[in-house]
Amino acid sequence: MGSPLRLSAVGRDADRAWSEVTDEFAEADIALSRFRDDAELVALDRYAGTGVARRVSRRLERAVVAAERARRVTRGGFDARVLLDLERLGEHGADIDVDASAAAVDDDRSWVDRPIARRLARGFLSLDRPIDLGGIGKGLALRWATARCERLRLHSFLIDAGGDIVVRGDAPEAGPWQIGIEDPAAAQGSPLAVIGLAEGAIATSSISHRRWVHQGRRVHHLIDPITGQPASGGLLAVTVVSRDPAWSEVWSKTLFLSGRRGIADEARRRGLAAWWVDDSGGLSMTAAARSRTCWVRAEAEQDQRIAASAASNSSSFGILSPERAFVTAAGSAATDRRAGSSSG
Numbered sequence: 001m002g003s004p005l006r007l008s009a010v011g012r013d014a015d016r017a018w019s020e021v022t023d024e025f026a027e028a029d030i031a032l033s034r035f036r037d038d039a040e041l042v043a044l045d046r047y048a049g050t051g052v053a054r055r056v057s058r059r060l061e062r063a064v065v066a067a068e069r070a071r072r073v074t075r076g077g078f079d080a081r082v083l084l085d086l087e088r089l090g091e092h093g094a095d096i097d098v099d100a101s102a103a104a105v106d107d108d109r110s111w112v113d114r115p116i117a118r119r120l121a122r123g124f125l126s127l128d129r130p131i132d133l134g135g136i137g138k139g140l141a142l143r144w145a146t147a148r149c150e151r152l153r154l155h156s157f158l159i160d161a162g163g164d165i166v167v168r169g170d171a172p173e174a175g176p177w178q179i180g181i182e183d184p185a186a187a188q189g190s191p192l193a194v195i196g197l198a199e200g201a202i203a204t205s206s207i208s209h210r211r212w213v214h215q216g217r218r219v220h221h222l223i224d225p226i227t228g229q230p231a232s233g234g235l236l237a238v239t240v241v242s243r244d245p246a247w248s249e250v251w252s253k254t255l256f257l258s259g260r261r262g263i264a265d266e267a268r269r270r271g272l273a274a275w276w277v278d279d280s281g282g283l284s285m286t287a288a289a290r291s292r293t294c295w296v297r298a299e300a301e302q303d304q305r306i307a308a309s310a311a312s313n314s315s316s317f318g319i320l321s322p323e324r325a326f327v328t329a330a331g332s333a334a335t336d337r338r339a340g341s342s343s344g
Contacts, residue, residue, distance in 0.1 A: 002029075002033070002035065002162075003138060003161045003162030003163075003164075004160075004161075004162050005021070005022065005025055005159075005160070005161055005162075006158075006159070006160040006161075007021050007157065007158070007159055007160075008157065008158040008160075008172075009149070009154055009156065009157035009158070010154075010155075010156040010157070010169075010172055011152075011153075011154045011155065011156065011157075013152045013153070013154060014154070014157075016152060017148070017149045017152050017154055017157065020145065020148040020149065020152065021145045021148065021149065021159055023148075024141060024144050024145040024148055025141050025145065025161070027059065028059065028137060028138075028140065028141035028144065029141075031057055031059045031060045031063070032059070032060065032063055032133045032137035032140075032141075033093075033094075033137075034083060034093035034094060034132050034133070034134065035093045035094055036094055037094045037095070039094065040056060040057060040060050041060060041131070041133060042093070042094045042096060044056060044060070044125060044127060045083065045096045045098075045127065045130035045131065046096045046097055047126070047127070048096075048098070048127040048128065048129055048130040048131075049127070049128055049129065051126065052126060053118070053120040053121075053124040053125060053126040054124065054125060054126070055123055055124055056123060056124070056125050057123075058123070060125075061119075061122075061123060061125065062140070063133050063136070063137055063140055064080075064116065064117050064125055064131070064133075065119075066136060066140060066246060067080040067116055067131065067133060067136055068115055068116045068117060070136060070246075070247075070250040071115075071116060073250075074250065074251075074254045076112050076113075076225060076226070077225075077253075077254035077257055077258070078136075078225075078250045078253055078254050079112060079116070079225035080116055080131040080132055080133055080136065081111065081112075081116060081129045081130070081131050081132075081225065082132055082223040082225055082228070083096075083129075083130045083131055083132040084098065084107075084129070084130060085223045085228040085229075086132060086221060086223060088228075089214050089219050089223075089230070090212060090214040090219070091210070091212070091221060093132075096130055098130065107228070109225075109226060109227075109228065111128060111129055112225055112226060114128070116131060117131075135203075135205070135249045135250075135253060136246050136249050136250060138161055138162070138164055138245075138249065139164065139201075139203060139244075139245040139246030139247070139248065139249035139250070140245075140246045141161065142159060142161055142164060142165075142166050142201065142245035142246075143166075143244060143245050143246050145159055145166075146159060146166045146168070146245070149168070150168070154168070155168065155169045156168060156169030156170055156171075156172070157169065158171075158177055163182070163204055164201075164202065164203045164204070164245060164248070164249065165179060165197075165201065165202045165203075165245075166200075166201045166245050167179075167197050167198065167199060167200065167201075168199055169198065169199070170198060175196070176196035176197050176198040177196070177197050177198070178194050178195070178196055178197075178294065179194065179195045179197055179202060180192075180193070180194050180195075181193045181194070181195065181204075181239050181275055181283070182204070182206070182208070182237070183277075183281075183297075184206055184207070184208040184236040184237045184277055185208075185236070185281055190297055191297065192275075192277065192283045192296070192297050192298075193275065193283060193285075193293050193295060193296045193297065194293070194294055194295040195241065195275075195289075195292050195293055195294065196292060196293075196294040197241065197292065199243075200241050200242065200243055201241065201242060201243065201244055201245035201247075201248045202239060202240070202241045202248060203239070203240055203245060203248035203249040203251075203252045204237055204238065204239040204240075204252055205222055205237065205238050205249075205252040205253045205255075205256040206236065206237035206238075207220040207221075207222060207230075207236060207237070208236065208237065222253060222256055222257070224257050231256055231257050231259070233256075233257070233258065233259020233260055233261070233262070233263075234259055234260030234261070234278055234279045235256055235259060235260055235263065235276055235277065235278055235279065236277045236278065236279055236281075237256075237276065237277045238252045238253075238255045238256040238263065238274060238275070238276045238277075239252060239274065239275045239276070240252040240255065240272055240273065240274050241273040241274075241289070241292060242272070242273070251270070251272055251274070252274075254266075255267055255272070255274055255276065256276075260276075260278050260279070263276055264284065264286070267286045268286055268287070271288065272286060272288060272289075273285075273286060273288040273289040273291075273292055274286050274288075274289055275289050275293075283296065283297075283298065
């Protein structure tokens with residue numbers, strides 16, 4: 001999956017849980033990555049458009065089925081068939097022997113109304129167009145790794161895969177895990193807000209990391225499947241909390257594509273706990289998100305200004321901070337294991 005991986009856990013099986021988590025991500029990577037020449041997904045993508053059905057593992061089959069369900073539920077807001085768009089814009093994965101520029105010439109995007117794959121029999125899939133399972137694949141790996149930890153009867157743990165997080169139980173300091181929402185304009189600085197989470201999954205779609213310049217134009221990886229272009233709706237980042245990490249991934253991207261003007265109505269209509277940062281740097285959130293938010297930087301700064309005005313004879317003031325320590329990924333923990341990245 002190519003993401004930094006971390007497990008924070010409390011319990012006697014914490015070391016065993018780390019082995020289970022890293023094994024799960026390694027297996028998901030070899031099945032679902034688009035960047036590994038030996039990945040199972042790459043082999044399937046190479047046959048896209050040929051009409052040939054390939055036998056696939058249960059893991060890859062489940063991922064493709066999940067991606068198709070996400071397409072239907074979001075009414076096309078999420079669509080895994082943006083791989084050729086990413087290639088055309090300069091983000092290259094493993095070679096699938098398709099000329100992305102040539103494929104785009106006659107692309108009328110009519111495929112967006114058709115299913116992602118044809119399931120000819122159990123374990124056999126055929127694609128009309130290559131797919132990228134990056135975001136939802138990471139969410140599924142988190143889902144499956146969480147299930148492994150739960151089978152070990154771990155009641156308190158956090159799994160962090162590059163900022164997408166699943167938590168169960170209380171943090172080691174007692175109380176919910178405190179998770180910071182990154183400021184897209186200053187990733188290493190103070191977070192924009194801190195969320196308290198005891199159970200659930202958090203995912204963020206942001207243009208702060210995967211962006212580059214292509215033919216003199218700044219582009220990013222969050223592609224609108226309708227246009228084939230990077231979304232340009234005035235948002236920098238969207239964060240969603242739900243019960244499931246794959247659906248948090250799906251909804252964070254779908255909401256990002258709805259843009260600054262549409263995100264509030266779409267998130268509230270769906271009943272989502274969502275936070276978003278617009279291109280002015282402002283943070284907004286739904287009512288469901290507000291109930292999970294325990295600290296907001298802008299509000300703390302405003303409180304500090306009021307306090308400074310009321311006590312102008314004081315020598316100095318600092319920005320108010322949440323009472324407990326936090327980092328963007330997770331709070332500290334009794335047992336902490338990290339890997340620089342999952343395999344690949």
